[in-house]
Amino acid sequence: MRIKDVPQDPGILDDYGREICYAVDQNGNYSLAQSIGWDPKNVANRQAWQAIEKKIDKAREDILDGKLSPIGFYMVCNQMDVRLLAQYMGLYRWQVKRHLKPAVFKKIKVNVLEKYAALFNVSVDELKSLPDKPAMDCPSSP
Amino acid sequence: MIIDFKHTQSAHCECGVTANLINDAVKDSDQQLSEALAFGMGQGIFFGYLPFIKVNELPLTTFRCPVGKIFKSVTRALGIDVKWQKFSSVPTAMDALDRELDKGHPVGCRTGGYWLPYFPPALRFHFNMHNIVVIGKEGDNYIISDPVFPSVVECPAKDLALARFAKGALAPKGSMYRITRVPEKIDFKPALLTGLKGAAKSMVKTPVPFLGTRGIRFLGKCVERWPKKFGNEKTVLLLGQLIRMQEEIGTGGGGFRFMYSAFLQQAAGILDDPRLITMAEQMTASGDLWRRFAVKAARHCKGRATQDDSVQAMRQVLNTCADIETRTFKELLSIAG
Numbered sequence: 001m002r003i004k005d006v007p008q009d010p011g012i013l014d015d016y017g018r019e020i021c022y023a024v025d026q027n028g029n030y031s032l033a034q035s036i037g038w039d040p041k042n043v044a045n046r047q048a049w050q051a052i053e054k055k056i057d058k059a060r061e062d063i064l065d066g067k068l069s070p071i072g073f074y075m076v077c078n079q080m081d082v083r084l085l086a087q088y089m090g091l092y093r094w095q096v097k098r099h100l101k102p103a104v105f106k107k108i109k110v111n112v113l114e115k116y117a118a119l120f121n122v123s124v125d126e127l128k129s130l131p132d133k134p135a136m137d138c139p140s141s142p
Numbered sequence: 143m144i145i146d147f148k149h150t151q152s153a154h155c156e157c158g159v160t161a162n163l164i165n166d167a168v169k170d171s172d173q174q175l176s177e178a179l180a181f182g183m184g185q186g187i188f189f190g191y192l193p194f195i196k197v198n199e200l201p202l203t204t205f206r207c208p209v210g211k212i213f214k215s216v217t218r219a220l221g222i223d224v225k226w227q228k229f230s231s232v233p234t235a236m237d238a239l240d241r242e243l244d245k246g247h248p249v250g251c252r253t254g255g256y257w258l259p260y261f262p263p264a265l266r267f268h269f270n271m272h273n274i275v276v277i278g279k280e281g282d283n284y285i286i287s288d289p290v291f292p293s294v295v296e297c298p299a300k301d302l303a304l305a306r307f308a309k310g311a312l313a314p315k316g317s318m319y320r321i322t323r324v325p326e327k328i329d330f331k332p333a334l335l336t337g338l339k340g341a342a343k344s345m346v347k348t349p350v351p352f353l354g355t356r357g358i359r360f361l362g363k364c365v366e367r368w369p370k371k372f373g374n375e376k377t378v379l380l381l382g383q384l385i386r387m388q389e390e391i392g393t394g395g396g397g398f399r400f401m402y403s404a405f406l407q408q409a410a411g412i413l414d415d416p417r418l419i420t421m422a423e424q425m426t427a428s429g430d431l432w433r434r435f436a437v438k439a440a441r442h443c444k445g446r447a448t449q450d451d452s453v454q455a456m457r458q459v460l461n462t463c464a465d466i467e468t469r470t471f472k473e474l475l476s477i478a479g
Contacts, residue, residue, distance in 0.1 A: 012264035022400035030404035040440030044385035087309035
């Protein structure tokens with residue numbers, strides 16, 4: 001890649017800075033160039049976020065249908081699965097799976113709820129209610 | 143308190159941390175270690191397509207060696223002593239970090255990316271392979287030289303604690319490391335030859351078909367089969383994940399190929415061996431092809447693939463990459479002998 005070909009396609013980096021690219025100058029020598037992003041990368045990242053967004057929508061529906069507890073919503077918002085959430089909580093996977101059931105969720109002890117809330121960075125009250133869909137960090141189209 | 147530490151932005155976190163930490167420890171009179179040199183000396187370049195290991199339910203493709211290997215290989219090859227520590231409890235790990243900072247030592251830490259608040263929100267995923275250098279503490283905030291950012295950043299103590307004890311695959315368990323001793327005289331030449339040889343071996347001498355340059359051909363074969371095997375929708379997800387692993391997980395471009403070319407150029411100067419310049423040109427050609435592959439894959443993701451972007455055409459591109467790289471690494475092996 002030549003320095004003049006270093007892509008400058010705006011996307012997800014926004015104001016967070018520039019990334020370093022290696023590219024050759026007219027004499028064929030490598031030097032460092034800054035880039036604000038590259039279209040194929042932006043496409044792939046957006047795709048990853050759309051997959052997360054889909055999971056969040058599904059979790060919201062399941063909660064409204066009474067099939068899932070709000071923990072399931074915060075779990076997917078934090079890109080976790082049952083295994084990862086169990087590791088962060090220091091619980092067994094079957095325990096987390098039970099906590100995902102609305103009936104069991106109502107009976108969870110306060111100290112456990114507080115631990116979930118702290119991990120998800122919300123208050124216990126927020127944890128108990130169905131939250132709005134969060135603003136997604138990745139725009140769906142440029 | 144902030145340690146006087148020269149922060150240099152890099153394309154990849156581990157090479158950047160390695161170069162920055164070593165340059166901080168050596169004397170001013172010694173030759174500076176660039177990121178590209180650290181990458182090459184550390185045998186960073188690699189390829190592996192491992193469909194039986196899943197990340198987010200999709201197969202793992204790797205363009206680099208396992209995490210930690212670059213730092214370990216470079217320090218070993220240069221005769222630099224390092225102290226590694228892992229911890230089982232958060233307070234002990236944070237106290238140990240504070241003690242080192244009080245003594246004026248910059249400390250390398252392995253962390254998860256998800257919990258670092260200074261990351262762009264769109265890039266905050268759970269991956270436990272990030273490397274940073276902690277260089278100070280002010281109040282409740284740590285001062286961090288994160289090599290992929292243009293300047294030093296601040297991070298609240300509670301977030302750094304979470305990041306150091308991120309869970310999941312390859313959990314860092316509070317890993318921290320620092321340089322304890324550097325030799326009187328640092329000589330890059332033998333270290334460069336060892337690095338060249340090691341990387342070339344892992345690219346062309348691996349006995350299994352999914353690693354090294356054979357792995358590139360294997361990936362091509364799999365890509366060609368994806369639409370028939372999984373259908374269009376899943377193929378698009380697989381290709382998207384592939385682009386992210388190739389270009390987003392910290393590269394110098396083209397799945398690390400451009401950074402490796404830069405390394406070969408610099409090594410040619412130090413070893414005074416013009417043959418390496420030719421090798422660098424070949425790796426650049428391969429990197430350009432890898433980028434072309436990503437463009438084709440992205441067109442699939444956007445639903446705008448033409449005949450030129452068919453999976454057969456993509457396999458062709460990968461096969462050409464494999465041809466170039468096999469030739470290059472075989473020649474490198476004979477040069478480094």
